[in-house]
Amino acid sequence: MKYFLNIVIRVMIISVFSSSAMAAPKADLWPYWNVSNPNNPQSIDHSAWQGILDRNLSVQGDNHLFGYGSISDQDKKSLHQYIQQLTQLDPRQYNKKQQFAYWVNLYNALTVQVVLDNYPTKSITKIGGLFSFGPWGQDIATINGKTITLNDIEHRILRPIWRDPRIHYSVNCASLGCPNLATQAFTAQNTEALLAQAEREFILSDKGMKITNGKLQLSSIYDWFVVDFGGQSAMLDYLAKFKPEIKRIITKPNFSQPSYEYDWRLNGS
Template sequence: MALFLTLITVFCATFATGSDLKTSYEFWDEVVSHHISPGHLEGISVNVVDYESIRSDENFYKYLIVIRDVDTKNFTRSELYAFFMNVYNAFAIKMILDHSCDNCTPIKSIRDISSLLSPVWTKTAGYAAGKSWSLDEVENYLRNPKPFQEDPRLHACIVCASISCPNVLMGAFEPSTVDEQMTSQMETFLKNTKKGLAMDKSSKTVHLSSIFNWFSGDFIRHAGSVKDFIMQYAPADVVSYLNNTDVDFKYFSYDWNLNGQVTCNCTI
């Protein structure tokens, strides 16, 4: 917190309007490219987040400062998706760092931050584009990004700090490349047979991430059905099988444990 307050003092003059959008991408790219790495947690392939190294990286706090007052009013569709998907992922990490202790014990899941009357998704997660946001608010804005239409590939790009979530991109989403990045994220997610998609030919069953169940309406509106959507991005052998076989769709249980460990420096 002391580092964050110091950086606010240093940067407020330089980024008084928060208009340096390019700088925000550079700061976030520095964070995710240095503190996230491929690995496995609980037998699942995950881009593992090193929360504690992010906690001590001034670039993380610089990013949080720069995005506070960015003017998004005239954003293109690509700018909107790149900016707010980065924001969501940063705010999810910030929520873990801000609430890493539960009764002086490190939290094991983002859902540990919830209380009876205040789910973690509705708590204030951070400030961007001149206002405060919860994780739900960022996600819902991306799902209804007026005046643009929703791009349901976003569901493979925003990461709620959990093992069963799609992997955090090890780089910033940027407007010039966001379309390719979103496609790559969805393709990578559907290649992950432990949390994205897995075929069981013996029972003619395809297991999908629960994300395709929870947000089925988004995929149906875009492609006509969940099946038609995933066939645009699934591996070739899956597409061939779905084209020639009637299958049942089932959904993986969701592993909400953190996609990296946090420590708890706490005294009672």
């Protein structure tokens, strides 16, 4: 009976938090990490992560799928070593461009690692304790003696420091509804190009935005993080730059609010 009740409670929690009305964490700066050294010319090596992506990430239609079930033991070891390499650095000693690539790649590598640690699973949302909706709030790494979660990286470091809504296209939550895990590791040199590419690909895909019978369906990202896009009106204007037909829909007198969808199934091949 107790086991049955636990399952019921978990289902209720997931039902609440997986809806399009899910409250996303606010961008809440962690000041400790808002330090950089603009005069440091050194770069951080992300070649190990690039190798893992090359060997395990496949492009199928609108989706980039990771081979969680077929990854080699050597690549699992390489992933562990890469994460260890990054967490032993002090990112505050690097310039801002190096830092951005550092945090994005670390987030994505840690996400792959947590899925592998709990594989097989149908969804990352099933990882965590009874009262958890996914692993995002769990302690996952230690840097400079500071324990860090995935939520910390996204909502307390990346979003408040860089204030670029395209961050949402760079960090991957191991789900089909999420903007794709990039086939290239982020670097200080390619960040702008990768962000622009990811932005365009996601918005123009059905999982980013879809128009059916004159009705607009958007990714729940544009609901959860609408504040990052300047509010709903600004967000719709922004999307219309990529799909002009949106403008015709939202200016109609009988325009109804967009619906929001998100696919939490694992992005596995």
